[in-house]
Amino acid sequence: MRMVDIIMDKRDGKKLSQEEIDFVITGYTDGSIPDYQMSAFLMATYFTDMTDEEITYLTMAMSQSGDMIDLSEINGIKVDKHSTGGVGDTTTLVLAPLVASVGAAVAKMSGRGLGHTGGTLDKLEAIPGFEVEIQNDQFIKIVNESHVAVAGQSGDLAPADKKIYALRDVTSTVDSIPLIASSIMSKKIASGADAIVLDVTTGDGAFMKNLEDAERLAHTMVRIGKLANRQTMAIISDMSQPLGNAIGNANEIQEAIDALRGNGPEDLMEMVYVLGSQMVVLAEKAATLEEARKMLEESISSGKALNKFKEMVANQGGNPDVVDHPELLPQAKYTFELPAKESGVISKMVADQIGVAAMLLGAGRRTKEDVIDYAVGLNLNKKVGDAVQEGESLVTIYSNREDIEDVKKVLYDNIFISESGIEPKLIHEIIT
Ligand code: URA
Ligand code: CA
Secondary structure, eight states, X not given: OOHHHHHHHHHTTOOOOHHHHHHHHHHHHHTSSOHHHHHHHHHHHHHHOOOHHHHHHHHHHHHTTSOOOOOTTSOSOEEEEEESOOSSOOXXXXXXXXXXXXXXXXXXXXXXXXXXXXXXXXXXXXXXXXXXXXXXXXXXXXXXXXXXXXXXXXXXXXXXHHHHHHHHHHHTOSSOHHHHHHHHHHHHHHTTOSEEEEEEEESTTSSXXXXXXXXXXXXXXXXXXXXXXXXXXXXXXXXXXXXSSEEESHHHHHHHHHHXXXXXXXXXXXXXXXXXXXXXXXXXSOSSHHHHHHHHHHHHHHTHHHHHHHHHHHHTTOOGGGGTOGGGSOOOSEEEEEEOSSOEEEEEEOHHHHHHHHHHHTSSXXXXXXXXXXXXXXXXXXXTTOEEOTTSEEEEEEXXXXXXXXXXXXXXXXXXXXXXXXXXXXXXXXEO
């Protein structure tokens, strides 16, 4: 087999075989296929697309390029949840303990944040002592005993994806649906869950800026998951404005605690119930979505969900007292309000730019090497569709520096007030 022939076939829109795709991925991972040939292959894929079968071969080859995590020692059906990225996305912090509290096994591998998006691992590290680097055997033990652990990826997961992603980044081939779908699913499949719930976000704060692309990506990933023998479903959710009110780290932990008490922002609660019900059904802990939702609501009102959160924090070395003593979470030196310059209705809050404002405060990373300040962040006091009076606070800003003119400018430039505005639809579609 020769790489040049495979590139030619892909260029001409021919369907590649499993052997050919394996050859490409194995060769690129071990270095026998050079960057220039892989670049041409990626660009050919970008222009001619792939069939579901080809995408599945690609996904499986990438997931088998490194460690395949074996979670078979964990009893029951292991469910995982993945979001394609957002701003202020506090969902996992609430979902993981909540779903575990009704008996489903949540073995969650999460990531860190970069740019305008925050990462669940960073947020959890805002809790004093919380440890996200857990060895595999310890991870399995915790999930077996307590039904929940949220950890960073251990071992060498999908190294082919790492190498290919870096090349895509510099060859303008990131925004290709077969390449995104295989990249995400290869990591999910290698991390060993039996069932996968995908939250495909759409809007300014998301990878997929429009609904049509989000639909294609979601359908593609669901089909790949099923072809790879994992129960997979997806929702398409709005990320045109941030999710919930808190954007940061310690303040998102606080928001998650509030949500586990049943007092979270409406949009966050809805996301949690919709995704959570799907996870509970996939884990076969409820027969219907209605039954699952009732179980989750009951777990929140009885305090069971919040107790599970405390247990999760304690199991991973964190101080569970943060739940009842918010002052134990990192606190910023200064609090500022952002007064509205006029009266009206909020018509738009550009999610990615509001994420950038939080990053400027230190809540996120500009580069991988940046160190996060857990105490700082933003709390939105208004969301799209809310009425506002001139002088009323739009955003509360938690900062460790006194001069925040740069942050205020980004916020003012990206929060729009007009005569009317309607709350965006939160969940566009459910794909099973
Ligand atoms: N996230 C991934 O992991 N891969 C992509 O290609 C895009 C988003
Ligand atoms: Ca939030």
